[in-house]
Amino acid sequence: MTPQSILAELVEESRISDPTGARGRLLRAAARLFREKGYERTTVRDLAAAIGIQSGSLFHHFRSKEDILKAVMEETIVLNTELMRHALRQASTPVERMWALIRSELESINGQTGEAMAVLVFEWRSLSGDAQRDILKLRDVYEAMWLEVLGELKSAGKMSADPFLTRRMLTGALSWTVTWYRPDGPRNLDDMTDEVMAMLGLGER
Amino acid sequence: MTPQSILAELVEESRISDPTGARGRLLRAAARLFREKGYERTTVRDLAAAIGIQSGSLFHHFRSKEDILKAVMEETIVLNTELMRHALRQASTPVERMWALIRSELESINGQTGEAMAVLVFEWRSLSGDAQRDILKLRDVYEAMWLEVLGELKSAGKMSADPFLTRRMLTGALSWTVTWYRPDGPRNLDDMTDEVMAMLGLGER
DNA sequence: AACAATACCAAGCAAGCGCTTGGTTTGTAA
DNA sequence: TTACAAACCAAGCGCTTGCTTGGTATTGTT
Numbered sequence: 001m002t003p004q005s006i007l008a009e010l011v012e013e014s015r016i017s018d019p020t021g022a023r024g025r026l027l028r029a030a031a032r033l034f035r036e037k038g039y040e041r042t043t044v045r046d047l048a049a050a051i052g053i054q055s056g057s058l059f060h061h062f063r064s065k066e067d068i069l070k071a072v073m074e075e076t077i078v079l080n081t082e083l084m085r086h087a088l089r090q091a092s093t094p095v096e097r098m099w100a101l102i103r104s105e106l107e108s109i110n111g112q113t114g115e116a117m118a119v120l121v122f123e124w125r126s127l128s129g130d131a132q133r134d135i136l137k138l139r140d141v142y143e144a145m146w147l148e149v150l151g152e153l154k155s156a157g158k159m160s161a162d163p164f165l166t167r168r169m170l171t172g173a174l175s176w177t178v179t180w181y182r183p184d185g186p187r188n189l190d191d192m193t194d195e196v197m198a199m200l201g202l203g204e205r
Numbered sequence: 206m207t208p209q210s211i212l213a214e215l216v217e218e219s220r221i222s223d224p225t226g227a228r229g230r231l232l233r234a235a236a237r238l239f240r241e242k243g244y245e246r247t248t249v250r251d252l253a254a255a256i257g258i259q260s261g262s263l264f265h266h267f268r269s270k271e272d273i274l275k276a277v278m279e280e281t282i283v284l285n286t287e288l289m290r291h292a293l294r295q296a297s298t299p300v301e302r303m304w305a306l307i308r309s310e311l312e313s314i315n316g317q318t319g320e321a322m323a324v325l326v327f328e329w330r331s332l333s334g335d336a337q338r339d340i341l342k343l344r345d346v347y348e349a350m351w352l353e354v355l356g357e358l359k360s361a362g363k364m365s366a367d368p369f370l371t372r373r374m375l376t377g378a379l380s381w382t383v384t385w386y387r388p389d390g391p392r393n394l395d396d397m398t399d400e401v402m403a404m405l406g407l408g409e410r
Numbered sequence: 411a412a413c414a415a416t417a418c419c420a421a422g423c424a425a426g427c428g429c430t431t432g433g434t435t436t437g438t439a440a
Numbered sequence: 441t442t443a444c445a446a447a448c449c450a451a452g453c454g455c456t457t458g459c460t461t462g463g464t465a466t467t468g469t470t
Contacts, residue, residue: 176377
């Protein structure tokens with residue numbers, strides 16, 4: 001099971017849009033623009049131009065601009081939840097699972113879907129209350145995986161800190177990498193995962 | 206030297222605006238609104254209404270809307286740099302200084318100036334390139350204090366991780382508290398500082 | 411070939427935006 | 441009292457925004 005095959009499966013199940021179709025291409029472009037300029041500073045004209053159509057034609061594919069933002073967030077969560085679930089299956093011990101979670105989240109944020117993940121983190125406020133609730137539901141599934149592993153670590157005596165607090169600190173620390181991490185820099189994502197594990201006193205895996 | 210007296214001194218030196226004057230009151234209101242709704246979603250009419258004047262009258266105090274954002278950020282950095290410098294002076298060992306830094310940053314983010322700090326972190330993109338450069342200069346002074354203490358810790362063998370990486374992770378983790386921390390919750394800022402120190406393996410101070 | 415559904419364009423509307431303008435009030439000091 | 445600057449108001453300009461509308465290609469199905 002490769003990341004590509006997971007993506008393909010989700011497209012098959014219509015849980016996310018085909019990246020080669022107009023809708024999928026627009027969502028990718030939207031993620032890039034939303035991250036670069038922010039949701040508010042990105043106009044529907046920008047979005048339309050990014051895939052070579054007129055601004056009015058956008059509204060054939062989406063009901064509103066906010067709908068585009070929501071779709072970006074939904075599909076990003078769905079995809080990355082599945083990728084993380086897959087990463088977890090490969091790991092057997094709690095410490096290995098923790099490594100897999102951190103590595104998976106770093107990949108989500110700094111890899112292919114990074115732009116969309118950044119949008120998910122930083123454009124939260126631009127969603128209406130209703131849309132926020134919908135996204136939050138999807139997010140709960142994702143967060144539950146983290147809390148389960150952190151709970152295992154605590155039970156196993158590998159960690160003394162509160163799982164909830166630890167997760168919140170990690171959310172901030174890992175999300176923040178999007179603002180400074182460069183793949184062509186001195187370390188890759190594996191290195192960084194090791195270093196974060198070491199910081200948490202989970203060095204020997 | 207209390208926080209209030211530091212504030213008073215900075216006002217005296219005209220490094221930040223008098224909070225009781227029109228300009229200072231506007232900057233406080235702006236910080237609140239920018240954090241609540243974001244810079245782009247906040248209109249000059251909102252800002253003016255917040256201190257009970259007409260929207261046009263704003264431009265007697267500030268040249269542009271962006272100028273208001275920049276002023277919020279500048280004054281926030283100046284104030285919190287001084288507060289942190291003061292906190293550092295009270296501490297004698299590297300571990301104590303580290304505790305002071307974390308505690309000070311948590312206070313900046315979740316205390317009185319929290320709204321402005323959140324703006325500083327999350328509205329970065331809304332500044333023009335020139336303005337970003339100006340703010341960055343002020344920020345460098347602040348960051349240098351962190352790196353010095355982290356360097357001391359490493360030299361003293363209290364920490365093995367890279368100071369730069371550690372600071373970046375901490376920036377994310379501590380900034381993120383603004384999205385979830387509530388003062389009326391189960392822990393205060395002292396508790397949280399202890400827990401963060403423990404996570405980093407600096408438990409015994 | 412005929413038809414319907416899908417995808418798109420060209421034009422523009424109503425509303426809201428940051429900011430300007432010309433003029434009035436308020437505060438201060440001689 | 442007079443003089444003058446700082447602080448503010450009322451009105452609105454020019455522009456951009458998200459979105460709508462009516463019509464035209466394009467695509468897929470039978």
